[in-house]
Amino acid sequence: MAKSLTVNQLFESHAEKLVLEWVAGRRGGIRDIQFSNDVVDEHGYAEMPMVGHLNLIQPNRIQVIGKTEFQYLESLGKNSYHDTLTKLFEEKPAFVVVADSAVATLDLEQRAEQATVVLLSSRLKSDKLIDHLSYYLTGILAETKTLHGVFMEVRGLGVLLTGESGVGKSELALELLTRGHRLIADDVPEFSRVAPDIIRGTCPEPLQGFLEVRGLGVLNVRAMYGDSAIKKDKNLRLIIHLKPIEDEYVRNIDRLAGSQQDEMVLEVGIPCVTLPVAPGRDLALLIEAAVRNHILRLGGYDGAQDFIERQNHLLSRGEL
DSSP, X not given: OBOOOBHHHHHHHHTTTTTEEEEEOGGGGGOBXXXXXXXXXXXXXXXXXXXXXXXXXXXXXXXXXXXXXXXXXXXXXXXXXXXXXXXXXXXXXXXXXXXXXXOOOHHHHHHHHHHTOEEEEESSOHHHHHHHHHHHXXXXXXXXXXXXXXEEEEXXXXXXXXXXXTSSHHHHHHHHHHTTOEEEEEEOOEEEEEETTEEEXXXXXXXXXXXXXXXXXXXXXXXXXXGGGBOSEEEEEEEEEEEETTSHHHHTSBTXXXXXXXXXXXXXXXXXXXXXXXXXXXXXHHHHHHHHHHXXXXXXXXXXXXXXXXXXXXXXXXXX
């Protein structure tokens, strides 16, 4: 589901960074930037753009008026000018911000008050302001999903360890920590789609830095292993599913190609590898090997395919 954010909340958290000042329309501060009645596309995403320069054809939720936009408004005739302002506020943007150190006109202030739409100003260049707002809002308003597992950074890759309760995910995470890898989230990592093909994972604030291990209870990873053992967030690149070796699916895994397939997370395909769990198996070593192999795949190399081609080449020469 998507998170909500009011104009007041955005102002309180980013006023200093974005050099924002109130101009008019304070009553509109309670408006939710993520409107509940937006028109959405077939995937459930709002069609109205989030933030951009003044646009009345496809209005943005956040309309930015810089010097260029003011020059355009000043070039209009009296009737066209008033019609443009009427159209701007009829669309009920979350808020309007005047950038480039420009000064809001009295007309803008009065229209904002009448429409109960927040009007802000900023000394930042309009392009820079839009970039900052887009980056922040993409993260905070992105659709999110919670998955059960341990999310770790292994050799620089975001890896989600999944499996049934009691399969040994937390113990494996401890072993990986001792090998120098980092914990992002235990048990309920939260994932959000921050770009068309990028899923970012993080940890709910109350659980940050903690890992539950059966028999030991809740461990403070930061206190035990230091700040370097914790990572705030990471893009999800690989899912490793742990299954008991007696499982029928595990018994039928292709011995040559392995079990890699895609698992859909927020409509993005994430490579998923199934690893058999059995007494005596060094799972930490296998996780590291799986990650190294995945990095090779990302670079275009497939070990199984290389092996097959080599055998075929030897067969063709009559050497096998």
